[in-house]
Amino acid sequence: MDRPSVSIVMGSNSDWGVMQHAANVLKNFCIPHETLIISAHRTPDRMFGYAETARARGIKCIIAGAGGAAHLPGMIAAKTILPVLGVPVTSKHLQGVDSLLSIVQMPKGVPVATFAIGDVGATNAALYAIAILATEDASLAEKLNQFRKEQAATVTSMTLPEA
Numbered sequence: 001m002d003r004p005s006v007s008i009v010m011g012s013n014s015d016w017g018v019m020q021h022a023a024n025v026l027k028n029f030c031i032p033h034e035t036l037i038i039s040a041h042r043t044p045d046r047m048f049g050y051a052e053t054a055r056a057r058g059i060k061c062i063i064a065g066a067g068g069a070a071h072l073p074g075m076i077a078a079k080t081i082l083p084v085l086g087v088p089v090t091s092k093h094l095q096g097v098d099s100l101l102s103i104v105q106m107p108k109g110v111p112v113a114t115f116a117i118g119d120v121g122a123t124n125a126a127l128y129a130i131a132i133l134a135t136e137d138a139s140l141a142e143k144l145n146q147f148r149k150e151q152a153a154t155v156t157s158m159t160l161p162e163a
């Protein structure tokens with residue numbers, strides 16, 4: 001098994017329903033990745049250790065998903081210079097708007113690329129991670145181009161019911 005180049009982390013196993021969409025995209029593109037549960041709030045020391053060592057382990061970018069007071073992506077970004085892609089997980093009471101705002105409003109100097117709430121955000125974060133890797137991998141770039149072409153063909157062949 002190749003060393004993972006993308007790391008997917010989430011605050012709880014309850015986030016998996018959303019975050020599995022990121023893992024599936026990476027799997028479809030044959031990107032070696034890891035999936036971990038780490039919480040800035042509940043396991044702060046583990047989170048620090050993880051963020052401080054991820055780059056040396058060969059990780060190229062981190063997809064971090066969390067819900068509610070979603071400080072995980074921002075706190076990871078505070079401890080690593082790797083690109084952090086934040087996924088706001090849909091929450092029970094505020095439908096993920098709380099997660100989105102917690103992730104997107106980072107202070108100047110410590111960026112987190114923030115994606116849409118839920119499944120779409122997780123999917124796009126993985127596609128973005130692939131785009132990052134593809135800047136230095138011609139065959140991956142070709143795969144990504146092919147994906148876009150297939151997507152365009154699907155939309156082009158869409159039909160509507162007769163009026």
Ligand SMILES: Nc1c(C(=O)O)ncn1[C@@H]1O[C@H](COP(=O)(O)O)[C@@H](O)[C@H]1O
Binds near residue numbers: 042066069071089
């Ligand atoms: N937002 C965070 C963090 C964090 O940001 O460190 N750690 C856990 N959580 C979130 O709490 C929610 C509820 O978690 P539980 O289902 O375990 O109670 C999850 O969406 C998780 O991401």
